[in-house]
Amino acid sequence: MHDIKAIRENPTAFDAALARRGDAALSSSLLALDEERRAKIAAAETAQADQKRAAKEVGAAKAKGDEAEFERLRTLVGEKKAEVAAMQTEAKEIDAKLTDALSRIANLPADDVPMGADEDDNVEVSRHGTPRDLDFAPKEHFEIKGVAAAMDFGTAAKTSGARFVMLKGAVARIHRALAQFMLDTHVDENGLTEINTPVLVLDEAMYGTDKLPKFAEDSYQTTNGWWLISTSEIPLTYSVANDTLEQAALPIRMTAHSLCFRSEAGSAGRDTSGMLRQHQFEKVEMVSITHPSESDAEQKRMLRCAEDILERLDVPYRTVVLCTGDMGFGARRTFDIEAWLPGQDTYREISSVSTTGDFQARRMNARFKPAEGGRPEFVHTLNGSGLAVGRCLIAVLENGQQADGSVQLPAALAPYLGGKTLLSADGKLV
Numbered sequence: 001m002h003d004i005k006a007i008r009e010n011p012t013a014f015d016a017a018l019a020r021r022g023d024a025a026l027s028s029s030l031l032a033l034d035e036e037r038r039a040k041i042a043a044a045e046t047a048q049a050d051q052k053r054a055a056k057e058v059g060a061a062k063a064k065g066d067e068a069e070f071e072r073l074r075t076l077v078g079e080k081k082a083e084v085a086a087m088q089t090e091a092k093e094i095d096a097k098l099t100d101a102l103s104r105i106a107n108l109p110a111d112d113v114p115m116g117a118d119e120d121d122n123v124e125v126s127r128h129g130t131p132r133d134l135d136f137a138p139k140e141h142f143e144i145k146g147v148a149a150a151m152d153f154g155t156a157a158k159t160s161g162a163r164f165v166m167l168k169g170a171v172a173r174i175h176r177a178l179a180q181f182m183l184d185t186h187v188d189e190n191g192l193t194e195i196n197t198p199v200l201v202l203d204e205a206m207y208g209t210d211k212l213p214k215f216a217e218d219s220y221q222t223t224n225g226w227w228l229i230s231t232s233e234i235p236l237t238y239s240v241a242n243d244t245l246e247q248a249a250l251p252i253r254m255t256a257h258s259l260c261f262r263s264e265a266g267s268a269g270r271d272t273s274g275m276l277r278q279h280q281f282e283k284v285e286m287v288s289i290t291h292p293s294e295s296d297a298e299q300k301r302m303l304r305c306a307e308d309i310l311e312r313l314d315v316p317y318r319t320v321v322l323c324t325g326d327m328g329f330g331a332r333r334t335f336d337i338e339a340w341l342p343g344q345d346t347y348r349e350i351s352s353v354s355t356t357g358d359f360q361a362r363r364m365n366a367r368f369k370p371a372e373g374g375r376p377e378f379v380h381t382l383n384g385s386g387l388a389v390g391r392c393l394i395a396v397l398e399n400g401q402q403a404d405g406s407v408q409l410p411a412a413l414a415p416y417l418g419g420k421t422l423l424s425a426d427g428k429l430v
Contacts (some may be wrong), residue, residue: 001360004098012027014026014027014108018106020109020324020347021327023105028253029101033101040091045085046191050164051077051084054077058073092170100213106330107329107332109363110357113321119322122323124318124319128316131340132399138342138398139398140341141393141394142273142274142395145405147407150167150169150172151274160279162272170429173417174393174397177413178389179257179389182392186286187255193257195232195235197232197236199229199261201235202227209238209364215307215327229259230261230286231285231385232258236256238241242364246370247368248371249290250289251294252290253287254286255287256285258285260280260282261279263279263396275394276391284385285383285384285385286305286383286385289381292358293377295357298380299333299335299353299355299384305384306353308349310339312410312412313412315395315396317339317350318337321334321335322352330356331354335352336352337352341395342399343398351387352393353384353385358378366379366381394400408421
């Protein structure tokens with residue numbers, strides 16, 4: 001959510017920042033609504049003052065026995081009361097229009113975010129690891145001999161439709177091991193607090209974390225009004241809604257492993273093979289609530305937490321900063337980590353780490369008390385995948401595949417797999 005006061009003070013800068021995203025100038029229409037709202041409020045206050053003054057004079061006229069003046073003033077009080085109520089209603093309606101308009105405008109990009117129209121204009125900032133030089137034609141994850149039977153799309157389609165998968169046997173265990181490994185690393189080594197969150201949330205939580213109203217069609221809603229989360233960023237971030245925290249409590253660093261649900265309404269025809277793009281998937285999420293002065297450093301810290309997971313799993317990756325035209329709606333700056341997938345001969349996104357500044361905090365009224373005193377300020381919120389479990393499974397399977405259809409598994413997973421380090425060509429852990 002944007003601050004109308006900041007737009008009022010510098011509309012040119014606001015429009016210039018929107019232009020960097022490729023969006024039209026909006027300050028004039030927003031300020032027109034704001035001026036109309038403020039005029040109605042001022043008029044209501046004037047009418048209310050007239051009402052109070054007339055109400056005092058009613059008693060005086062009655063005491064003097066001036067019935068004509070008494071009746072005139074009593075009528076005036078009634079008229080002013082109705083006028084005040086009408087103006088207040090109009091002001092509330094205009095305020096609702098202004099709030100709705102502000103809620104539909106994307107966050108402004110940080111000054112250091114590169115200009116660009118789409119993903120082709122993203123800028124690589126680092127690369128880690130070298131893809132293996134294979135002496136055979138690599139397969140995609142669902143084609144690998146030791147994986148194929150355990151990655152059951154047919155049965156999942158029978159029960160749930162397209163874009164679902166049933167993982168079986170050893171592959172299901174590897175998937176579970178990845179999530180456990182990620183959680184343990186984030187909790188034991190990165191200092192995050194593990195939270196087991198609900199996967200059903202209220203409208204307020206979706207709105208506060210900028211998923212409503214813009215992304216309603218990308219989400220699933222139950223018949224009694226709950227929303228299925230697209231990421232545990234939603235309950236984790238909204239956990240501080242309407243709170244005024246002590247500055248000493250910051251930063252708050254959380255992680256959660258949860259089911260996630262996305263309708264993928266805008267991705268028809270994309271990644272229809274395999275389990276790259278599913279309606280239901282699992283993710284280990286990281287969320288930080290910080291002091292504004294610390295949010296940029298916190299984003300870099302979270303990025304390293306996510307990159308380190310891939311390094312421990314021996315998965316080559318590259319990190320890119322998203323350009324203005326490719327950033328998500330609520331992001332101020334986003335780094336994507338893209339894992340190397342030899343089956344596709346390309347890098348694919350496996351984590352996004354974003355700072356939203358005070359964009360979400362303003363929507364959900366999350367503040368902190370400055371240590372030096374003064375009025376409460378909005379916190380900054382950050383979120384990042386640490387990592388998407390299904391996509392990480394894909395990366396581990398494809399990068400570890402052998403010519404005979406077996407998969408060499410990362411040593412980091414051995415403690416979670418009973419010491420086993422190989423998925424055999426017949427689908428067994430050995």
